[in-house]
Amino acid sequence: MSRQLKAYEELANTYVDERVAYLLPQFEALAPYKLNQRKKGTGDLAGWEKLAAIEAKNLKMVYPDDKPEELKTYSSALRQITALKKSLKTAAKTDLKDSALYHPVCTIITHFGNALSYQFASYKEKQNTDYRQRVDTRREPENRIEIDLTNSLKFAHNTLTDIKNGNDANWLDVSCSIALVTGRRMAEVHLSASFERVDDYTVRFKGHLKGKDRKLKIADKAVFIRDVAFDIPTLVNADLVCYGLQWLGGKGKRFDSNEDPERVNRRFSKTLNQHCKQFDIFPEDERTYHKFRAAYFRACVVNAGRDSFDFLDYAKTVLIDNDEKTIDSYKRYEIKPKSLTHI
DSSP, X not given: OOOOOOGGGSOOOHHHHHHHHHHHHHHHHHTTSOHHHHHHEETTEEOHHHHHHHHHHHHHHHSOOOSOGGGOOOHHHHHHHHHHHHHHHHHHXXXXXXXXXXXXXXXXXHHHHHHHHHTXXXXXXXXXXXXXXXXXXXXXXXXXXXXXXXXXXHHHHHHHHHHHTTOOOOHHHHHHHHHHHHOOOHXXXXXXXXXXXXETTEEEEEOOOTTTTOEEEETTEEEEGGGOOEEEEOSSOHHXXXXXXXXXXXXXXSOOTTSOTHHHHHHHHHHHHHHGGGOTTSOGGGOOTTHHHHHHHHHHHHHHTOOTTSHHHHHHHHHOOOOHHHHHHGGGEEEOTTOOOOO
């Protein structure tokens, strides 16, 4: 098991921490009352409906969107809403004065979160519409971008080979290398993933995070997708991939698999996304950790000799992802002729 990172090593989300400290006692105070009193309030206690309205106003003030009203998306506020809902649920497990109130408090948090999200629903829909339009535009033939994995794939292979041979390396290089050759997300690499060698260029992967509450039917059971094993291709020898993940854990750069994946984003996202600028696969303004996933997938398509007719089905087996818009966005990239796609 990986050595658990200490909380003080993480980047704090001070806004969310402050709001949790204020809201959780309010919810605990409401918990003993009837459902309508929890919603509307009672005496000096504001109900979750009013608290959500106040929170929406706060978020718009702290994270304003300076665009004209018809163009506003409040993207920063929307991210904080997601973080706030997660943090409230997490804090409820340990910070309540009366643990017997845990379940009614969680119910209040759910209602509060839904009400808060509802007040930003039109902005979320605008954000989704903008994203879909960008995807549709970028994947047009005239807007496609050629990518060359050669330099980065050689570097990844050398980095993983070095640590396998007992040499030291920069953990940032190891993390980026694993992301490139397996296509896994940052939170998977640094928290949930496990790899087991199947053959020279295949690993058995467990720990898929997106849609982690989704269940798949396995034999006669419904199993959470995070607990399902998937055989995925690798762009370098599978032994190097398995060892690289173990090495990160041994260096204290992985969280325990039971931790909240948000801790990975808060601790590593800024550092890793900045480090990605050194990998020359994509144009410089598009070099992010998540883009390794696109490069990996496009290389897998080439390696497997897939064509446009089964592109989507193949993507679902390699990326374990049912988000067709995200998969469509990867059509923006084409592998440059003579680029390496595996070593």
